[in-house]
Amino acid sequence: MLAATLDRLREGVLLCRADGSRLYTNPAAETLFRAHPLWSPGLGLALQDMLPPEALQKADAGGTWNDYVPFGEGRMLAARLSLCSEGGSHYLLLLQDPGLVRDDQDLLRRHAELNVRLTAAQEKLLQAEKMASIGQLAAGVAHEINNPIGYVHSNLGSLQEYLSSLFALIDAYERALRSPDPRAQLAEIDQTRERLDIDFISRDLPQLMTESREGIERVTRIVRDLKDFSRSDRDNSWKLADLHAGIDSTINIVWNELRYKATLEKRYGELPLVECLQSELNQVFMNLxxxxxxxxxxxxxxxxxxxxxxxxxxxEVADTGAGIPEEMLQRIFDPFFTTKPVGTGTGLGLSISYGIAAKHHGRIEVESKPGEGSRFRVVLPIRQPQD
Known part of the structure; x- marks a missing residue:
């Protein structure tokens, strides 16, 4: 019964005398021995051929010896030699493939290492896709910044002219105050006001300052949105965030890509603050x-x-575009799969978006009909599960 049990083990089991003669060898050990370079059909394989010289000495002294031993070209096996009787008359040798002897802690450690590497690779891929998206939008973002900067620059030119006119009017008043007969200078002041069109300046100057302030605020908003979008959230801190603010900032970045071909409609409902990594969700909204x-x-x-x-x-982001054929719907989240012409898309946008949604314990639902458009809905939990 014991022999039948040992015969089913994947580990090699050998019971032998001190001179190396074998009393028992299970099938797994026989298979291992036949793969050893010193094995021969007539002589078999002696114990001393498999183990270093100190193995028997340490087993005699301490009862056991274990180490990794070379067993053929490029192959290492875990060996454990046990003394079965006093005086070194019988020994039990166990040979195991390293893949069978890694304990749970070793497996967990390796699994954790792989998870760290995978997480780092995902973060690098996400950041690369973010920067690629910003690079793709660079011309549009530059245009969005140049527009307000352009009219602020123009307004500053007008402001300089207005200031010159106002200083000229102030000089006229000062001359009138220094004159022996100030009333005689009133006619000159009226002519100066009319010539410099001070009434128009007084009406236009507040509007000019308001437009300039709005332009600077728009540039500031775009730069802030770009900064929030491009940061990598390296601290992986989950925070309560306003999804509407994230969507609006993303729209602000991509608007130049959309304004000439689409009308944008917003139908926002009442949302609570959501526990999330907002910059990663902004990447999802941008892709969609x-x-x-x-x-x-x-x-x-x-x-x-x-x-x-x-x-x-x-x-949810819905469009009235071309739609997606039914046979492609099952593949749209596959990495590098794209329905766009060659050179237009990387095929990573939806794949990364799917991964981000899954990371948030959420999902992306899709509805699409050719010729009628598509509808992508990102569903997220309000609070992340505690586990």
Whole structure:
């Protein structure tokens, strides 16, 4: 019964005398011995051929010896030699493949190392895709910044002229005050006011300052949105965030890509603060908005909607574009799969978005019909599970 049990083990078991003659060898050990370079059909394989000289000495002294031993070209086995009787008359040798002797702690350690490497690779890929998206939008973002900077620059030129006119009027008043007969200078002041069109300046100057302030605020907002979008969240800190603010900042970045081919409609519902990594969700919203814009050939409508259902919230991007064929719907989240022309898309946007949603214990739902458009809904829990 014991022999039958040992015969089924994947580990090699050998019971032998001190001179190396074998009393018992299970099938797994026989298979290992036949793979050893010193094995021969007539002589077999002696114990001394498999183990270093100190193995028997240490087993005699301490009862056991164990180490890794070379067993053929490029192969290492875990060996454990045990003394079975006093005086070194019988020994039990166990030979095991390293893959069978790694304990749970070793497996957990290696699993943790792989998870760290995988997480680092995912973060690098996510950051690379973010920067690639910003690079793709660079011309549009530059245009969005140049527009307000342009009219602020123009307004500063007008402001310089207005200041010169106002200083000229102030000089006229000062001359009138220094004159022996100030009333005689009133006619000159009236002529100066009319010539410099001070009434128009007094009406236009507040509007000019308001426009300039709005332009600077728009540039500041775009730069802030870019900064929030491009940061990598290296601290991996989950925070309560306003999804509407994240969607609006993302729209602010991609708007130049959408404004000429789509009308944007917002249908926001009441949302609570959501526990999330907001910059990563902004990447999802950007990918969905850009895909919606690229799906529209000439002119269409992009609708951004949000809402809450129980303990979940959702954000949806719908377009009136070309739609996705049914046979492709099963593959749109596969890495490097794209329906766009060669050189237009990387095929990573939706794959990364799917991974981000899964990381948030959420999901992305898709509805699409060719010729009618597509609808992508990101569903997220309001609070992340404690485990």
């Amino acid at each position: 908005l850009l895909n919606a814009g690229q799906a529209i050939a000439e002119r269409g409508v992009i609708t951004v909607s949000t809402g809450q259902q129980g303990e979940e919230v959702w954000a």
